[in-house]
Amino acid sequence: xxxxxxxxQLVTANRLRDGIAVFLTRSGVWSETIDDAALALEPQAAxxxxxxxxxxxxxxxxxxxYLIDAERLNGRVRASHIRERMRALGPTVRLDLxxxxxxxGAGFAAPEGV
Amino acid sequence: xxxxxxxxxxxxxxxxxSADGELPAGDVVVPFARLLKEWxxxxxxxxxxxxxxxxxxxxxxxxxxxxxxxxxxxxxxxxNDGRAYSIARQLRQMGYRGELRATGxxxxxxxxxxxxxxxxxxxxxxxxxxxxxxxASKLMSLAYQRGLxxxxxxxxxxxxxxxxxxxxxxxxxxx
Amino acid sequence: xxxxxxFDHQFVRDRTNQFRSQADRRLKGELTEEEFRPLRLMNGxxxxxxxxxxRVAIPYGTLSSKQMRQLAFIADKWDKGYGHFTTRQNIQYNxxxxxxxxxxxxxxxxxxxxxxxxxxxxxxxxxxxxWAGAAADEIADPRPVGELLRQWSSLHPEFSFLxxxxxxxxxxxxxxxxxxxVHDIGLxxxxxxxxxxxxxxxxxxxxxxxxxIGVTVRNFLPEHELIGYLxxxxxxxxxxxxxxxxxxxxxxxxxxEIGADKFKxxxxxxxxxRPQASTEVEQRELQRIAAYFAAPQLEKLPRWSPGFxxxxxxxxxxxRWTKNNLGPHRADGYTIVNISLKPDxxxxxxxxxxxxxxxxxxxxxxxxxxxxxSHAQNIVLPHVKKDDVFAIWKALEAAGLAAANYGHAGDxxxxxxxxxxxxxxxxxxxxxxxxxxxxxxxxKQDEIGKLKIxxxxxxxxxxxxxxxxxxxxxxxxxxxxxxxxxxGGSSAEAASIGTILGPGxxxxxxxxxxxxxxxxxLKLRQPGEEFLAAYRRVGAKPxxxxxxxxx
Numbered sequence: 001x002x003x004x005x006x007x008x009q010l011v012t013a014n015r016l017r018d019g020i021a022v023f024l025t026r027s028g029v030w031s032e033t034i035d036d037a038a039l040a041l042e043p044q045a046a047x048x049x050x051x052x053x054x055x056x057x058x059x060x061x062x063x064x065x066y067l068i069d070a071e072r073l074n075g076r077v078r079a080s081h082i083r084e085r086m087r088a089l090g091p092t093v094r095l096d097l098x099x100x101x102x103x104x105g106a107g108f109a110a111p112e113g114v
Numbered sequence: 115x116x117x118x119x120x121x122x123x124x125x126x127x128x129x130x131x132s133a134d135g136e137l138p139a140g141d142v143v144v145p146f147a148r149l150l151k152e153w154x155x156x157x158x159x160x161x162x163x164x165x166x167x168x169x170x171x172x173x174x175x176x177x178x179x180x181x182x183x184x185x186x187x188x189x190x191x192x193x194n195d196g197r198a199y200s201i202a203r204q205l206r207q208m209g210y211r212g213e214l215r216a217t218g219x220x221x222x223x224x225x226x227x228x229x230x231x232x233x234x235x236x237x238x239x240x241x242x243x244x245x246x247x248x249x250a251s252k253l254m255s256l257a258y259q260r261g262l263x264x265x266x267x268x269x270x271x272x273x274x275x276x277x278x279x280x281x282x283x284x285x286x287x288x289x
Numbered sequence: 290x291x292x293x294x295x296f297d298h299q300f301v302r303d304r305t306n307q308f309r310s311q312a313d314r315r316l317k318g319e320l321t322e323e324e325f326r327p328l329r330l331m332n333g334x335x336x337x338x339x340x341x342x343x344r345v346a347i348p349y350g351t352l353s354s355k356q357m358r359q360l361a362f363i364a365d366k367w368d369k370g371y372g373h374f375t376t377r378q379n380i381q382y383n384x385x386x387x388x389x390x391x392x393x394x395x396x397x398x399x400x401x402x403x404x405x406x407x408x409x410x411x412x413x414x415x416x417x418x419x420w421a422g423a424a425a426d427e428i429a430d431p432r433p434v435g436e437l438l439r440q441w442s443s444l445h446p447e448f449s450f451l452x453x454x455x456x457x458x459x460x461x462x463x464x465x466x467x468x469x470x471v472h473d474i475g476l477x478x479x480x481x482x483x484x485x486x487x488x489x490x491x492x493x494x495x496x497x498x499x500x501x502i503g504v505t506v507r508n509f510l511p512e513h514e515l516i517g518y519l520x521x522x523x524x525x526x527x528x529x530x531x532x533x534x535x536x537x538x539x540x541x542x543x544x545x546e547i548g549a550d551k552f553k554x555x556x557x558x559x560x561x562x563r564p565q566a567s568t569e570v571e572q573r574e575l576q577r578i579a580a581y582f583a584a585p586q587l588e589k590l591p592r593w594s595p596g597f598x599x600x601x602x603x604x605x606x607x608x609r610w611t612k613n614n615l616g617p618h619r620a621d622g623y624t625i626v627n628i629s630l631k632p633d634x635x636x637x638x639x640x641x642x643x644x645x646x647x648x649x650x651x652x653x654x655x656x657x658x659x660x661x662x663s664h665a666q667n668i669v670l671p672h673v674k675k676d677d678v679f680a681i682w683k684a685l686e687a688a689g690l691a692a693a694n695y696g697h698a699g700d701x702x703x704x705x706x707x708x709x710x711x712x713x714x715x716x717x718x719x720x721x722x723x724x725x726x727x728x729x730x731x732x733k734q735d736e737i738g739k740l741k742i743x744x745x746x747x748x749x750x751x752x753x754x755x756x757x758x759x760x761x762x763x764x765x766x767x768x769x770x771x772x773x774x775x776x777g778g779s780s781a782e783a784a785s786i787g788t789i790l791g792p793g794x795x796x797x798x799x800x801x802x803x804x805x806x807x808x809x810x811l812k813l814r815q816p817g818e819e820f821l822a823a824y825r826r827v828g829a830k831p832x833x834x835x836x837x838x839x840x
Contacts, residue, residue, distance in 0.1 A: 199447045279570045
């Protein structure tokens with residue numbers, strides 16, 4: 001087990017037909033689970049991911065692709081920004097809904113409760 | 115650039131000129147600033163005269179020139195910049211009956227709005243097929259507002275509901 | 290209630306078909322996202338954090354039971370069994386698919402509803418007093434004007450690409466429950482000494498990052514001139530409103546930058562140029578619409594309902610609920626029932642499909658088949674016999690809808706915030722829940738009395754925090770949520786914008802801070818003095834001292 005996380009960037013977007021938040025994987029498919037995301041550790045790799053995402057935007061698979069900061073620890077991916085952690089889980093006020101309820105949620109908890 | 119009028123493609127017969135320089139023979143469209151500057155000369159030359167009005171120019175500023183103008187071009191710098199809709203309607207309300215042309219970022223999804231405020235020709239570019247444009251011109255068969263430019267078979271709802279009320283000033287039918 | 294005629298039906302069907310074709314073209318790649326976005330927004334479809342969100346218009350907040358049941362049906366079939374009622378008297382669904390949207394719009398059209406212009410830089414759903422047609426203080430029902438404006442503003446070819454969104458509110462009562470002074474255009478009805486009615490036209494109010502109170506441009510506009518005059522205002526705004534900066538693009542900035550006098554003279558000049566002075570069609574259309582809003586056949590009842598009074602005596606919970614949740618009806622023996630969608634610790638404005646159906650059933654049985662959505666995210670049964678109130682309360686209580694906090698600390702207005710919204714900078718709902726739990730003790734809540742707490746999850750102010758007696762604004766500080774508190778706002782007749790109290794708080798500190806503020810109020814208030822009045826009398830100082838002294 002690693003103890004220090006790998007820090008980098010991954011690409012996220014919304015699937016065009018249903019709007020579900022998705023993450024670009026190493027094999028180039030889009031996964032609903034952030035843990036599946038390809039984490040680019042170098043800016044060049046990040047740019048390559050982004051450019052692949054732009055192609056998928058043109059082919060109407062996804063929309064609104066962008067890079068986010070994230071880190072991977074023991075195979076689980078945690079987005080840096082609270083907004084992205086929310087997208088990877090679902091609403092914090094309805095734990096019965098969204099990815100967290102469908103088995104596609106992130107391994108990290110939503111932001112600490114209020 | 116292809117021009118759409120009355121739902122068909124029509125040839126461009128106008129020559130566009132810049133802010134200064136020699137005027138070509140024939141029908142010319144000049145920028146508004148040049149119209150102001152060279153009105154004397156422009157009003158006397160043979161050939162038809164048109165003007166390209168900017169988005170921030172006022173329709174009233176054209177009032178004295180209107181009788182001589184046979185084309186007014188209004189630009190859409192972006193499809194979601196809606197100023198030209200108001201300018202078009204103002205010009206029509208001022209009595210202008212010549213050609214009113216939409217240029218710039220003109221898209222099928224806005225065509226019917228443009229027709230309804232009085233535009234009759236459209237600089238449409240190459241991206242969409244003629245069939246797409248023709249279909250786009252009639253997606254909404256009805257409108258609530260009064261005083262729009264609509265074809266015979268396209269009702270204005272309020273006017274239809276109250277047909278025996280005093281009629282709105284007659285409008286020429288849209289292209 | 291208004292009913293569609295063949296024209297209205299055709300119009301909405303055309304529009305749905307148009308959207309179906311636009312969505313198909315987007316899915317096939319013939320439209321770019323940039324081109325499609327304004328088209329879907331003008332049909333109420335947003336892309337949010339977790340999925341698409343569809344915002345359905347509830348014109349002037351009025352619904353029939355059949356329409357409410359259809360909203361429940363949509364929640365079950367295409368969403369996750371619930372909906373969120375908004376501060377614009379609309380309903381939002383949070384889990385919508387683009388590929389289903391045209392079918393949903395068809396289902397709405399089946400019950401004379403639509404999602405037209407619930408977003409986009411166009412004229413949005415017109416809002417009004419949720420007690421319209423029932424309130425004791427009303428001069429006239431504002432909804433015929435609301436419906437006239439709905440029709441006029443629907444796909445207006447000249448005003449569909451404005452510099453920014455545009456919101457109109459209408460009130461027919463002197464006690465302003467529609468917040469007309471903080472809308473792009475607010476219309477307020479007056480009756481003059483001769484008994485004639487006319488509309489005060491207020492322009493340039495608004496919230497967002499630059500909150501402003503609107504200015505009056507006409508004091509007493511005859512009703513039939515409204516459309517022509519509003520066209521003139523819209524045209525001046527469309528031509529001269531700023532388009533270089535979306536944060537300065539609302540009409541309030543134009544009015545502020547050129548000055549109210551100059552703005553007014555531009556509008557009057559434009560109005561004077563109108564090509565057709567006759568308003569016969571508008572007058573007739575108003576009469577036609579008004580007939581649909583004829584008052585319901587109310588029975589002649591005594592003011593006193595023995596059954597109602599006995600039920601109160603026998604049931605303290607019911608008694609307390611009637612004290613807080615009923616509004617004065619213009620007819621003897623009737624009352625207005627306000628159903629709070631703010632259960633203790635719940636999500637403000639959310640209702641399950643089952644709750645929607647129950648409220649629809651109650652409206653059908655007890656309130657002339659009519660419901661209202663209030664801008665405070667509650668549901669209103671407008672015409673209820675006092676004799677029936679106890680039966681209604683029992684049904685509500687069984688469905689978790691009997692929160693007795695209407696107009697009190699627990700009746701919190703909150704936007705969806707970062708839990709759902711792509712624009713939000715912080716969460717709103719958990720803050721509302723923590724405050725609601727803190728004041729769940731009914732005795733304390735009643736002791737505090739009338740209070741409006743508003744929470745927005747970003748500067749766009751969908752939760753109207755500027756006009757909350759206590760306003761809370763959620764912001765992002767280096768990836769952490771924090772919350773600014775304002776005091777002294779109000780959207781009523783004497784409208785005011787709240788002022789920021791001091792440094793912000795972390796999410797878990799907010800409810801305690803609110804408690805400190807309210808405890809301070811309880812200590813310093815004069816007998817019978819409501820929170821807002823007390824704040825206006827003493828100012829921010831004692832509250833600041835109480836909140837920040839310890840630090």
